[in-house]
Each structure stands twice: as structure tokens, then as C-alpha cells.
Amino acid sequence: MKKVLVVEDEPFALEDLRDSLLEIVPTLEITALQTASEAIEAIASTKFDAVFLDIELPGMSGIDMLQRLHQPIPPVVLVTAHALHALDAFGLGVIECLLKPVDQERLKRALAKIALLESQPALTPPSPAAEDMIDRESRVLIREGDRIWMVKVVNITLLEKTDQGVRISFLQGSGLVGLTLAELDARLDRRYFFRTDDRHIINLDAVERFTSSAAGRFVAHLSNGAALEFSAEQSRAFEQRHQL
Numbered sequence: 263m264k265k266v267l268v269v270e271d272e273p274f275a276l277e278d279l280r281d282s283l284l285e286i287v288p289t290l291e292i293t294a295l296q297t298a299s300e301a302i303e304a305i306a307s308t309k310f311d312a313v314f315l316d317i318e319l320p321g322m323s324g325i326d327m328l329q330r331l332h333q334p335i336p337p338v339v340l341v342t343a344h345a346l347h348a349l350d351a352f353g354l355g356v357i358e359c360l361l362k363p364v365d366q367e368r369l370k371r372a373l374a375k376i377a378l379l380e381s382q383p384a385l386t387p388p389s390p391a392a393e394d395m396i397d398r399e400s401r402v403l404i405r406e407g408d409r410i411w412m413v414k415v416v417n418i419t420l421l422e423k424t425d426q427g428v429r430i431s432f433l434q435g436s437g438l439v440g441l442t443l444a445e446l447d448a449r450l451d452r453r454y455f456f457r458t459d460d461r462h463i464i465n466l467d468a469v470e471r472f473t474s475s476a477a478g479r480f481v482a483h484l485s486n487g488a489a490l491e492f493s494a495e496q497s498r499a500f501e502q503r504h505q506l
């Protein structure tokens with residue numbers, strides 16, 4: 263990693279993040295900008311290895327900025343003091359969320375994740391679908407009314423299709439995201455997440471036990487007390503995938 267963009271309008275926060283980055287990677291070339299509009303132009307004209315982005319920026323928020331960027335974009339690390347806005351990080355390419363003041367160990371892990379992404383093309387060129395996969399170690403912000411949680415993807419237990427969107431259940435509660443269940447199913451790691459029917463996706467790590475229904479289908483009993491019966495088709499697919 264050689265060049266990163268930091269988008270931050272608070273001088274003290276910018277200086278703190280710059281110092282922290284250079285402490286870890288002394289040779290890093292850092293471009294610092296204060297507005298999202300400047301950042302959009304910079305990303306269009308310069309190849310950055312990563313973007314460290316504040317949410318609250320003058321004129322245009324960091325979220326709005328991400329929605330306007332043309333693909334492909336560099337890995338994005340969200341840096342925020344408090345979650346005043348909900349980020350549907352599933353659809354915006356954020357690989358990590360850091361809270362201000364940035365913890366040095368968390369920052370090191372984010373940089374290691376970026377370095378891993380950089381190394382992948384040299385080994386196996388990723389397909390466009392692979393580039394959009396949601397890492398289970400990522401943290402995302404999920405909103406329910408005026409409450410906002412920062413949730414690690416690995417701690418998500420259940421995704422359920424509703425009339426309002428997809429409701430995501432996790433250890434602390436639940437909240438809605440604007441993506442469809444099909445979009446999430448295509449991007450979640452299928453080693454850990456499985457679509458049981460046309461309305462649900464479960465985290466297999468959250469399953470306490472499986473039983474069989476009267477119709478001979480799998481029933482997953484989750485750690486939150488939910489019991490979900492697979493569709494006939496998905497029950498057969500699950501057995502074929504996991505049988506010895």
C-alpha cells in the first residue's frame with residue numbers, strides 16, 4: 263500500500279489519523295481533503311489504494327459520496343465519531359468502520375485487510391462478484407428508528423424479507439436495510455450464510471441444532487429462539503452440500 267485518501271473536515275481528527283497511519287506505514291503517501299465533492303474528483307483522477315472517509319462532511323455526506331462514486335472504487339474505511347446517520351454498508355463497499363478516536367490496533371487490522379485485498383489479484387484475479395462479497399469480519403451500521411448499532415457481520419443471526427425491506431437480526435437487536443434479500447444472498451459468504459426459503463437467510467454459526475419436520479425438511483433452531491423450516495428445494499440443497 264502506497265497511497266491513501268483521507269476525507270476529513272476536522273483538523274484535529276485529520277492530524278490524529280494521519281499520525282496514526284504514518285506510525286504504522288511511515289512511507290505512506292497521504293492525500294487529505296475536506297469535502298466529498300473534492301474527494302469524488304480526486305478518486306476519478308488518481309489511483310488510491312484505500313479511502314478513509316468521515317460520515318459528516320460539509321455540503322455532501324460521506325454516505326452520499328459513496329453512492330455517487332463510479333465502480334470500481336478503492337477499499338473504503340469509514341471513520342466516524344458517532345453514528346448520526348445510518349449507513350447501509352452492505353451496498354457501499356465499506357470494508358471496515360472505525361470509531362474516533364481511532365484505536366491503533368483496529369487501524370492496523372483495517373490496513374492488514376486492505377493489504378490482503380491488494381494481494382489477491384496477483385494470486386487469483388477476482389471476479390466482479392467476488393469484489394462485492396461482504397466480509398464477515400466487517401462492521402456495518404444498522405438503523406431502527408432513532409437507534410443505530412454498529413454490528414459485526416459475523417454476529418448477524420437472521421435476515422428476513424419484510425414489506426419494509428430486509429430485517430437483520432443480531433445479538434443486540436434488529437434493524438432494516440434497503441437491499442433485497444436476493445442482493446444480500448448473492449454477496450454474503452455462503453460458507454456461513456444459507457438461504458432457507460424465499461424469505462429467510464440464516465447464519466449457520468447461530469444454529470444451535472437441526473431437527474426434521476413432519477414433511478422431512480430441515481428445521482434450523484437459532485440461538486435467538488427462532489425455528490425456521492427450510493423449503494423442500496433448499497432442504498435438498500442443504501443436505502447435498504453438507505452430507506458426508
